[in-house]
Amino acid sequence: MKSIRIGTRNSPLALWQAREVARKLQNKNFKTEIVPIISSGDKNLTQPLYTLGITGIFTKDLDIALLNDEIDIAVHSLKDVPTNLPKGIKMISVLERDFPQDVLVRNSRSKNIDLKDLKIATSSLRRRAFWLKEFPGTEFSDIRGNVQTRLKKLEEGVADATLFSLAGLKRMNLDIQYEFLPFMLSAPSQGVVGIAGHEDKTEINEILKNISDSQTEICTNIERTFLNTLEGGCTAPIGAFAEINDNNEVRFLGRISSLNGENTIETDEIFQYNSSDNFGEKLAQKVLNNGGKELMSIIKMSL
Incomplete structure (x- = not known):
């Protein structure tokens, strides 16, 4: 078999996830090639996601590449993947979940501010709503971009603090302080790397099933069906x-x-x-x- 072409977004975190999938496939003696693709969600960093009017903003360009046979598989943060996939594409495999929690990261000037008094930067409706349940009246600002971009914007003063998926911070091996927030329930499938494939590529899909984690599969299926x-x-x-x-x-x-x-x-x-x-x-x-x-x-x- 030729190299398995692994499609991914071009952000540092997405590339880490693609390399992790490549490593698991290489451990089973398959050759791989990583193909970075710039997604629409990465091109437009000014509008909050919920105003862009479509689901799958981060997955659409990889879906097109799959359907056009430019890549064999697409690696995603599973929480970004719509529950209804385009015709011909299906989720084949999930890696074992790690660090599903949301965590709070403050800028260097906000270390001693009470949670209820923080100005929070997040474009996630879920994070805003769950935060407001605990702290009504909180002021929010929008923030977009990869982990490094958001950390830079935070330090520049866009807000006092922002919220991250802990998985992203851990995968980037970032040495930054964060706080757990027991009241924040994570997004369905958060902390899970998902691998999508074309349903016609049965040989590759069978290979992918060998690197899937069965418990994570059960849990994310329940979460995504709920959503x-x-x-x-x-x-x-x-x-x-x-x-x-x-x-x-x-x-x-x-x-x-x-x-x-x-x-x-x-x-x-x-x-x-x-x-x-x-x-x-x-x-x-x-x-x-x-x-x-x-x-x-x-x-x-x-x-």
């Missing part, structure tokens, strides 16, 4: 996190919030996993029947 059933796309303030405990039980935390954080519906359940049960859909239906339907329609009208 999809709530019709959240990539914009509504929806959090979801599933993990498997020592008794082979799944604990699932899910949350949907109004944009201002005032109205929140949550679920926290433990259940025995059974592959034939569509838990993500069932859990989402519970939330929808508990006031989630009305909340989703209010959110959609506000965006």
Whole structure:
């Protein structure tokens, strides 16, 4: 077989993820080639993502490259991947999840400011809504760009602090101080590297299945089905996190919030996993029947 062409965004974090996939494939004696592609989401750094009007802003250009046979596989942060993929493309494999949490990073002048008094830079509706649930009246500013760009903007004074996925900081091996935020429920699939492929490339897809982590697969399927059933796309303030405990039980935390954080519906359940049960859909239906339907329609009208 020729080299497996690995498509990726061009940011330092995305390239780290692509190299990690390449390493796992090379360990199984497959040749690889990394093909960086600049995504639309990386070209437009001025508008918040939710105003760009489409889901998959970070994945669209890689989808096109896959369909045009310019690459064999596409490596993504799974939380950026829409739950409905273009015809011909499917998620084949996920690497083992690490560090799913959101963390707070302050600039050097804001070390002693109380959480409730911080001005926060984030373009994520989920992070804003969940923060406002705890600290109503917080002032926000938008921030876009890769990890290094956002850290630079933070130090230049765009805000007192910003929020990162801990996985991104760890993967970049950045030596910076951060704080855990127990009230922030992560985005569905946060901390997971996902690999998409063309459904016709059966030989490559079989190879990819050999580097997939089965527990992460189960958990992210539940989280992404939960998101999809709530019709959240990539914009509504929806959090979801599933993990498997020592008794082979799944604990699932899910949350949907109004944009201002005032109205929140949550679920926290433990259940025995059974592959034939569509838990993500069932859990989402519970939330929808508990006031989630009305909340989703209010959110959609506000965006």
